Amino acid sequence: MYDAPIRDMLFVMKELAGLDEIAALPGGEDATPETVEAVLHEAAKLCGEVLAPLNAEGDRHPSHWDDGEVHASPGFAEAFRHYVAGGWQGVQHPQEYEGQGLPKLVGTPCVEMLNSANLSFALCPLLTDGAIEALLTAGSEAQKQRYVPKLISGEWTGTMNLTEPQAGSDLAAVRTRAEPQGDGTYKLFGTKIFITWGEHDMAENIVHLVLARTPDAPEGVKGISLFIVPKFLVNADGSSGARNDVQCVSIEHKLGIKASPTAVLQYGDQGGAIGELIGEENRGLEYMFIMMNAARFAVGMQGVAISERAYQKALGYAKERVQSRPVDGSSKAAVTIVHHPDVRRMLGTMRALTEAARALAYAAAGESDRAHRDPDAAARARHQAVYEYLVPIVKGWSTESSIEVTSFGVQVHGGMGFIEETGAAQFYRDARILPIYEGTTAIQANDLIGRKTLRDGGAVAKALAAEIGKTVAELGAQDGGAFKSMAKYLAFGRGAFESAVDFVLANAKRDPNAVFAGSVPYLMLAGVVLGGWQMARAMLAAQRLMPHDPAFYGAKIATAQCYAEQVLPRALALEAGIVNAKGDEGVLALPEDQF
Amino acid sequence: MYDAPIRDMLFVMKELAGLDEIAALPGGEDATPETVEAVLHEAAKLCGEVLAPLNAEGDRHPSHWDDGEVHASPGFAEAFRHYVAGGWQGVQHPQEYEGQGLPKLVGTPCVEMLNSANLSFALCPLLTDGAIEALLTAGSEAQKQRYVPKLISGEWTGTMNLTEPQAGSDLAAVRTRAEPQGDGTYKLFGTKIFITWGEHDMAENIVHLVLARTPDAPEGVKGISLFIVPKFLVNADGSSGARNDVQCVSIEHKLGIKASPTAVLQYGDQGGAIGELIGEENRGLEYMFIMMNAARFAVGMQGVAISERAYQKALGYAKERVQSRPVDGSSKAAVTIVHHPDVRRMLGTMRALTEAARALAYAAAGESDRAHRDPDAAARARHQAVYEYLVPIVKGWSTESSIEVTSFGVQVHGGMGFIEETGAAQFYRDARILPIYEGTTAIQANDLIGRKTLRDGGAVAKALAAEIGKTVAELGAQDGGAFKSMAKYLAFGRGAFESAVDFVLANAKRDPNAVFAGSVPYLMLAGVVLGGWQMARAMLAAQRLMPHDPAFYGAKIATAQCYAEQVLPRALALEAGIVNAKGDEGVLALPEDQF
Known part of the structure; x- marks a missing residue:
């Protein structure tokens, strides 16, 4: 399985x-x-x-x-x-x-x-x-x-409580109240929705981390604090005590991830849920971002993970299902469908997208490790900046790709893919939440533009582009169609990426609507190109290691070629969607009643 | 609604x-x-x-x-x-x-x-x-x-019975038997699966059209005949008579279109289902293609239709849901999300894809009408050829687009999109069958390459490219960013389309695997470019009609601009996926065990 x-x-x-x-x-x-x-x-x-x-x-x-x-x-x-x-x-x-x-x-x-x-x-x-x-x-x-x-x-599990009915992407709108009790604790009142594993029977206690406002807190995101609100209060000896005033009033009926309960939690209906403050008042969003950055990276990994599973499932079917003779006339009998060129294109693209997303995410994890462990402070800062640039891309691009990969997974199965018992459809349904939760792709793209590109004047982005340039030069020294394709389309991709970064830097102040209309295309372009860069590095490494196992390393090169020809050229299309935007033209200028 | x-x-x-x-x-x-x-x-x-x-x-x-x-x-x-x-x-x-x-x-x-x-x-x-x-x-x-x-x-309804467990896309593998009874009737024995509305209680009788083989029929698709097998036999006076020997043994549990029963039909378990031959023996596939071509066009319309519905749903939500302040600082208060640039990009792309697919399909319908009604035989033949070229594109491209559009529809709703009660998820689930049934996108693409491009040496494709060239010239005579974008990207698109057609014509014989690996990209490229052509024609018409209603016609131009910048540039990416393929490279050459 x-x-x-x-x-x-x-x-x-x-x-x-x-x-x-x-x-x-x-x-x-x-x-x-x-x-x-x-x-x-x-x-x-x-x-x-x-x-x-x-x-x-x-x-x-x-x-x-x-x-x-x-x-x-x-x-x-x-x-x-x-x-x-x-x-x-x-x-x-x-x-x-x-x-x-x-x-x-x-x-x-x-x-x-x-x-x-x-x-x-x-x-x-x-x-x-x-x-x-x-x-x-x-x-x-x-x-x-x-x-x-x-x-x-695992005696206890943890949750993140951000969203409220009126506060989805916009945490400034959080209304849950936290009233200090004078003994260091607070009483919380409010409703939180979309709380993943917010209630369950797998552990003896659940530690809810909850965003709420104290009575005199300023408006907006600067008045949000973070609280620990356990399902059962914790006794002095660390054991679980009395039931706290937080109730799961319902769970959602969802398109996918159906085994994971998505809870509506009601705080304080019986006098107030007891909570303790984490850190300082009004710094809750900052702390929550720590949690969210870890979670965003992990959701990016979910994109990789479900893509891999969908690929394995589709591949298994393609190797078993016999249907139609080959188009090249090499057999008079019907063959397994893995022999048909379009099935190979689909499987190859699934695998290329999955391997590229994995490589980019693991490389990002490596940056995080260096940011924490490098003895040199300047190196730590440099690696931290690269990691932070990559997090919204790992989250946004890997998850958007997983929609495409799981959809291919259904398509490879033909009519059987639409039948629930086959199992391919579950991946397609499950994957659909990934570009939404822990910040939609648009929220990731806002982060990529605002905090990760504009704040440092594009320094990290340009440094990455320069690294890509070095890889393109290395590719040029290799022979064969795979290396030629990769060198050509990675160079195009790098150009498109730089052009998008320049557009963002030049227009963010004078035409923010245009820049943010291209925010998701910019994130996707960065993913396509940085993922392609990792695939290029993979093929160079594979070429070096080839004598050790020609079949395994040859497959790496073939997959990279598929990426170069089927995926990397999308950079050209994405670039057009970014650099042409003008806030006073097209759908940005269209009056609301004409939508 | x-x-x-x-x-x-x-x-x-x-x-x-x-x-x-x-x-x-x-x-x-x-x-x-x-x-x-x-x-x-x-x-x-x-x-x-x-x-x-x-x-x-x-x-x-x-x-x-x-x-x-x-x-x-x-x-x-x-x-x-x-x-x-x-x-x-x-x-x-x-x-x-x-x-x-x-x-x-x-x-x-x-x-x-x-x-x-x-x-x-x-x-x-x-x-x-x-x-x-x-x-x-x-x-x-x-x-x-x-x-x-x-x-x-509507007293009776009709069905198409092609698929069998071992015969999905490959009708050569059909095994259902039809034994002549000497009285002009036949007895049918076999199992048909995936029969849409194959059994139901909405009409008094169901007329099954069934592919089957007579005893001495040749192997493969040349030995298939088409039979009428009514659920209830039809009396001489036209009324429904005895129950025929066809039984619905189960229906499928599916990802979507759940109200539509997908039946497994068992023929002949109690002595044989009585059927009558349509036309001549062994010409069943030819007749079925008549039915399929009509049905394929109609499934293409399903792609347009569900896209339109998903757009309306997402738009309604975007005009109601208040969340976050605008990025351009034009309001201190949160606004409805239709004001956010990324939501506009999504809605604009949904609408552009929907309008383009509609325009292409309606234009194809017009070609069909001319093919039937034009008094001039040469004109009829010309229009018929264009219609036949367009059918696999209308079917394949409109339905693949509907996956993207309905996915955007979920995304516009954010977390609510994943909750089934919202309704956006249903469109996403329902749409997923469209690129599969009545011939998968790969089957449409095989048809586009084999019967519609190679057979006439690319004549229809080149004639369409020439027409697009004329439209590009007309666009050049207009002012404004929308026309400039459309002229630029439609010209690129036309070039990519011609390059793909040339690749197909040049390589179909010597490297069929390469050509068929690019078959779906070729179909998608044709859709993107021909849809763009219709959008270009729409904007020229809108410009002409502008004085009659600037708001309505202005919206047509804005939507066309969105198509030009967000959709048409995909032609460049698709072209790369077609013209670089070589049968002895990449995933086409990879040994099966390395997948």
Whole structure:
């Protein structure tokens, strides 16, 4: 059902993301090649044997609400016990709080596998990871001690409570109130919606991290604070105590990820939900962004993960299904459909998009590790800036791509793809949430333009473009159609990317509507080109390693060629959608009543 | 819920598809401007008031199977009686069989409305239309008299029975047997799957048109015959008689179009299903193609229709939902999201894709009318060739576009789009079948390459490219950013299209794998460019008509500009995916075990 692509993962980790260098940085001692391989194989076993078989089951039997309680899908609670017993929740978290302290680059393939196996299930640990990150960064030492080890052990799980009915993308509109009680605690009142795993029966307690306003807080995003509101209050000895005043009043009926309960949580209907402040008042958004950045990267990995799973499923079908004779007349009999050129185009494009998104995300994880572990402060800052530039792209582009890949997955199956029992349709439905939650693609694109491109005057973007230029030059020194195609279209892509960056820098002030109309195309263009750059680096590495295994490395080059010819040229189309926009023309100028 | 875009439809019919000229051809006398408008308004009323409200209801309460009987979704049977009582099944069919004999160009917007209102419902008349076409073309006069009036009146409905478990796209693999009984009838034995509206309780009889093999038939597609197998045998007086030996053994559980029953039909389990031959033995595929071509065009219209509906839904939400302040600082308060540039980009692209697909389909319908009605035989042949070239594009491109448009429809709704009660997700699910049934996009693309491009040496394709060149020249004579963008990208698009046609012509024999690997990109490229051509013609017409209504015609120009900048440049990317393919490189050369 799911066979983790460990060899592909290790290739990317070692050849593109710099695993050996990262393992050599302070704190990387445990990431020996043997440990890393062992971790990946153990993760693959758990995901393949325990979690993947529950995926379709969870879709057929969604989590369900019953008078305030939510029961997880059949088998999920037991699988969760397996998961936490294996120590998987702590892979990337510090050893002092019972984590394993491995680099993000090593944790990332584990996250990918978990999400390939079972996206709905994986959301629970994903949100818990975010809660841990926020606590570690902004919590007091007492809060860290009280909550983090229990979250890592899986006795408790974590959630993020941002959205309210009137406050979706716009957190300035948050209205949930937090009233100080004079004893250091607060009472919270309000309604939060779209809370993933906001209520369930897989753990003994749930630690809600909640955005709310104190009575005298300023308007807008500068008046939001972050609170810990556990489902059960925590006793002095760390055990769970009385039930807190937070109730799950319903869960949503959704297009996909049906096993993952999406809760409406009501705070304070019986006098107020007791919460404690994290960090300082009015700095909640800043802390939440820590959590969100971790979560956004992880959602990007969900895009990679579901693409990989959809590819495996489609490939399995294409190798089994016999239909029609080959177009080149090489057989009088019908053949398996993997022999038909259009099926190869679809499978090749699925695989190329998946491998490129994986490579870009793992490379970003490597940047994050260097940003945390490099002994040189200037290097840390440089890597942090690159990581932050890449996060909205990993989130936005990988997830948008996953819509395309899972749609190809349905198409490869033909009519069977539309039948739910086949399973391809579930990936198509599940994937559709990815470009929406943790910030829609437009929100990612706003971040990419505002915080990541304009703020540094395009410095990171231009530095990346310069690196791409070096890779184009290296490609030029190689022979063969694959390298020629890649050199040609990566050079076009780099030009389109630079032209888009220049347009953004030149017009953001004088014509913001035009720039933001091109924001998502800019994000997609960056993804297409940076993903292509990683594929180019992959083919150069594969060429070097070819003698060790011509079949495996040859496939890397073939996949990169497919990317170069089928995906990279989209950069030209995306560029046109960015640089032609003018705020006083076309749909931007059209009066509302003419839409 | 659904407001038929009658004015947009009439604009396309008159300014782009040549309604006035077609009405002036022999047999077009009834298509007076007053009649056409009246027909459209009546259709809009039925679709908006009766059928659209049943759409979500049908999704929530799919048709269901009960011991061989299939019960249509609540309200469907009554709505079907309304539909046939209004004479809608007969709009395009001959008056001598109780139809209205209106041009296809007039019937097409009615088909669009029906499908916008309720795609699942519309499939029943769509298949009946196909059965009528096949009977009219290949049936004996007695068969026509016996079946067609009852199909037009809606007393009976029709189906197409092609697919078998081992015979999906490859009809050569059909195994259903038809044994002659010596009395002119045959007994049929076999299993047919994916039979849309193959069993239901909305009409008193169902006329199955079934592909099967007679005992001595040759292998492959040259040994397939077409049979009429009614659910109830038809008595000499035309009334329904004994139950025939065809049973619905199950219906499918599908991703979308849940109200439309997709039946598995078992023929001959109790001694043989009685059938009568249509036309001659072994010419079944040829007759079925008549039906399929009509059905393929209609499925293309389904793509247009569901795109329009998804656009209306997303637009309604965008005009109501208040979220975030505008990026240009024009308001301190949050605004409706239709003011945000990325939402405008999404809505604009949805609308541009929808209008272009509509324009291309209606133009094709106009070609079909001229092919039937032009007094000049050479002109008829010319129009028929253009129509046949356009059918796979209308089918393939409009339906692939509908995936993108309905996906945008979900995205515009943000998190609410993923909640089933919102309704946007249904369109996304329903649309997913469109590029699959009646021949997948790859099958359409094979047709476009084999029968429509290679067979005439690219003559029709080149003639269309020449016409596009004239339009580019006309655009050059106009001022303004919209015309400049369209002239630029339509010229690029035309170049890409010609380059793709040249590649196909040059390589089909010596490297068929390469050509067929680019078959779907070629189809999509043709759609993007020919759709762009229609948008260019629309903007020229709008410019001419501008003084009559600057707001309406200005919106046409703005939408065309959006198409020019956001959609047409894709031609460049698609071209790269076609002309670089070589059968001995990349994924085409990769050994199967390396996929």
